[in-house]
Amino acid sequence: MIKTRFLSNLLLSFIWLAVTGAFTFENFVFGFLLSFVLMWLITTNRREDKYFYRGPKLVAFIFFFLYELIKANVQVAYDVITPRYYMKPGIIKIPLTAKSNLEITLLANLITLTPGTLSLDVSDDRKVLYVHAMYVNDKETFIANIKNGFERKLLEILR
Known part of the structure; x- marks a missing residue:
């Protein structure tokens, strides 16, 4: 069902490009958003249709990840540029x-893609992820940030 909705959304976006005659990325994005809203308006069971729930969550997750990526890059760059080190490394x-x-794989990869953190291992029972971090000022806060940030938002999209 999600694939059908997505393909319909893409088809309507390409129809929008053909009708307007402006084949630009911005026009495609506008057409995609416009067709998403139109499909949402004509759908009767919006709550049961996961496409309309996951789409905005995915976009929000992308912006959240970009924010975390930029924040981590600035933190690491600042630590490299300044003469004093602010690192407090640890394995969590x-x-x-x-x-x-x-x-688990997506979560581990997202953590590894963020500068200053590296996923090391998953326990044999798959209940624990071991992460090396460069900045562990408070262990509980670090765990809460991963659980309430990356993991919760990722599971909202996947489940």
Whole structure:
């Protein structure tokens, strides 16, 4: 169902490009958003249709990840440029709510993509993720940021 909605949204976006005659990225994005809103308006069971729930969550997650990526880059760059080191490295044991291989893999990769953190290992029972971090001022705050940030938002999209 999600694939059908997405393909319909893409088709309507390309129809929008053809009708307007302006084949630009901005016009495509506008057409995609316009067709998303139109499809949302004509759908009767919006609450049951996951496409209209996951789409905005995915966009919000992308902006959240970009924010975290920029914040981590600035923190690492500042630490490299200044003469004093602010690093407090540590290996943190993060309990996982994610259960499937896909959820755990995506979470581990998102953590690794963020500068200053590196996913090291997953426990054999897949209940714990070990993460090396350059800036561990407070262990509980670090765990809460991962659990309430990356993991919660990722699971909202995948489940």
